[in-house]
Amino acid sequence: MWALKDKYAIVGTGYTDYSKNSGTTVLNLATEACLNAANDAGLAPEEIDGLVSFQLNDSVPATSVAAAMGVPAVRYAVDIAGGGNAANLVILSAIAAIEAGLAKNVLCYRAMNGRSGFRLGGGREMQAHGITQFTAPFGWITYPQAMAMWCRRHMIKYGTTTDQLGTIAVTFRDNAALNPRAMQREPITLDDYRAARPIVDPFRMLDICLESDGACAVLVTSAERAKDLRHKPVYVMGGAYGGGANQGDDLFDCLRWADHSENYAAYIAADLWAGAGVGPEDVDVAEIYDCFTYSVVAQLEGLGFCQPGEGPDFVQGGRIARDGALPLNTHGGLLSEAYIHGLNHVVEAVDQLRGDAGPRQIPDAEIALTTAGAMTCGSALVLRR
Amino acid sequence: MYNKPLPVPDADTEPFWTGCREGRLLVQCCTACEAKRLPPERFCPHCHSVDSSWQAVSGRGTVYSWIVVRHPVPGDVYGGDVPYVVALIDLAEGVRIASNIIDCDPDAVAADMAVQVTFDPVTETVTLPKFRPV
Structure with a gap:
């Protein structure tokens, strides 16, 4: 279990514009976000000695970014093969590297031209190898199609409705309206949600996250080093990565997953809260991985904010709004800010804990939760100011 | 083709x-x-x-979960097939398989619906197992 409570901190964040067409290379996006994060922390690129990223063959290696930044001596460079499940794992990996003495100041980034370049939802592969022999030939190909199967199982088991999911989409858009980074800022109503184009039942267009070009980065260092940098540190209270048996490759390798009405969150909750020394009731603001509306439900249930099956009711009645008991995805999330694969959730949590979130600031936010992942595996962090 | x-x-x-x-x-x-x-x-x-x-195995099973694909991806490949149903089917012998539910109104598919395998020779060398209601 995690044993490094409050010993490491996020001291800088950086990001590019989030758009449908960046007009530049993924390397340039990554470099811009990383330089911004170093500058935000007040650290020169010469002091960066580690980089960690995650990607699905759609990005640039950590060593390339280090070279583009002019980092003189890279001592730790890791590219994790992963999607949203890895967006908090990169930070845990950075901490592990520093704890081991491999590096001192480590940048974690995600960069992609996810709309104008390689689109994760594309589904162009006509040769079904490996596990996809048993999925793709039946026209079960894209992420929305994958996640809809899990959502339906929750509906079968608990009676969850699409209107209940609509509350999540509407609330997050309301937050995005106050976020200058957000790609979608036009408020929507539940009627707009109901009228959205059906994509794959039970999902409509507004259940599904954006596709984005862009990059963001966070800088991780020791609590000791963090003391005299530009901003007040955001401390990592706890973190966990994992999932249940038969995790497979997360997307479609889920045929032997035990119960598709629950996801990875149910399996990491105990480690996460025990390591952080706090519980769900202590969280002031949570940035939950929302590749789809439904994934929010599964994670709230799995992490113990409510019981299995109670998530769809839990998110009603304003509870997850900015002035509610548990504000969620104050930046608009993957649904309305941008799809930077969940690392943008960490950027927002840091904004909130520093008090830098402007009109969307949650007053006196002290403890934030970030999560990353939607299906068989994922990661989460508990952060504090 | x-x-x-x-x-x-x-x-x-x-x-x-x-x-x-x-x-x-x-x-x-x-x-x-x-x-x-x-x-x-x-x-x-x-x-x-x-x-x-x-x-x-018997080829008998029940629907564990299902989706109805309405927006085709890629559009030029599945445009003529939507809406189509993909389901996770629990076979009577205790293993789960993904396949299509065919010969059935997509809106009529339901949890625990009983289905039976049928074989669809889509090319000279490949036959796909698909399922229809019984």
Whole structure:
């Protein structure tokens, strides 16, 4: 279990514009976000000695970014093969590297031209190898199609409705309206949600996250080093990565997953809260991985904010709004800010804990939760100011 | 010409696809611990034995979960097929398989609906197991 409570901190964040067409290379996006994060922390690129990223063959290696930044001596460079499940794992990996003495100041980034370049939802592969022999030939190909199967199982088991999911989409858009980074800022109503184009039942267009070009980065260092940098540190209270048996490759390798009405969150909750020394009731603001509306439900249930099956009711009645008991995805999330694969959730949590979130600031936010992942595996962090 | 994704059988999966071509739905069965498994793989996930046999199953099952694809991806490949149903089906013998529900109004598919395998020879070399209501 995690044993490094409050010993490491996020001291800088950086990001590019989030758009449908960046007009530049993924390397340039990554470099811009990383330089911004170093500058935000007040650290020169010469002091960066580690980089960690995650990607699905759609990005640039950590060593390339280090070279583009002019980092003189890279001592730790890791590219994790992963999607949203890895967006908090990169930070845990950075901490592990520093704890081991491999590096001192480590940048974690995600960069992609996810709309104008390689689109994760594309589904162009006509040769079904490996596990996809048993999925793709039946026209079960894209992420929305994958996640809809899990959502339906929750509906079968608990009676969850699409209107209940609509509350999540509407609330997050309301937050995005106050976020200058957000790609979608036009408020929507539940009627707009109901009228959205059906994509794959039970999902409509507004259940599904954006596709984005862009990059963001966070800088991780020791609590000791963090003391005299530009901003007040955001401390990592706890973190966990994992999932249940038969995790497979997360997307479609889920045929032997035990119960598709629950996801990875149910399996990491105990480690996460025990390591952080706090519980769900202590969280002031949570940035939950929302590749789809439904994934929010599964994670709230799995992490113990409510019981299995109670998530769809839990998110009603304003509870997850900015002035509610548990504000969620104050930046608009993957649904309305941008799809930077969940690392943008960490950027927002840091904004909130520093008090830098402007009109969307949650007053006196002290403890934030970030999560990353939607299906068989994922990661989460508990952060504090 | 058939333009949808086709399985590329490998050392572990070739018997499954051969079975489909012969009109038999086969699941892998561990020789050591007798656990059935699908999709096929070399090592038994329960006892790690590499010894296994193939058993023909009834092809009867029930719908565990399902989706109705309404927006085709890629559009030029599935445009003529939407709406279509993909389901996770619990076979009577205790393993789960993904497939299509055919010969059924997509809006009529329901949880626990009883289905039966049928074989669709989509090319000269590939036959896909699909399911219809019974």
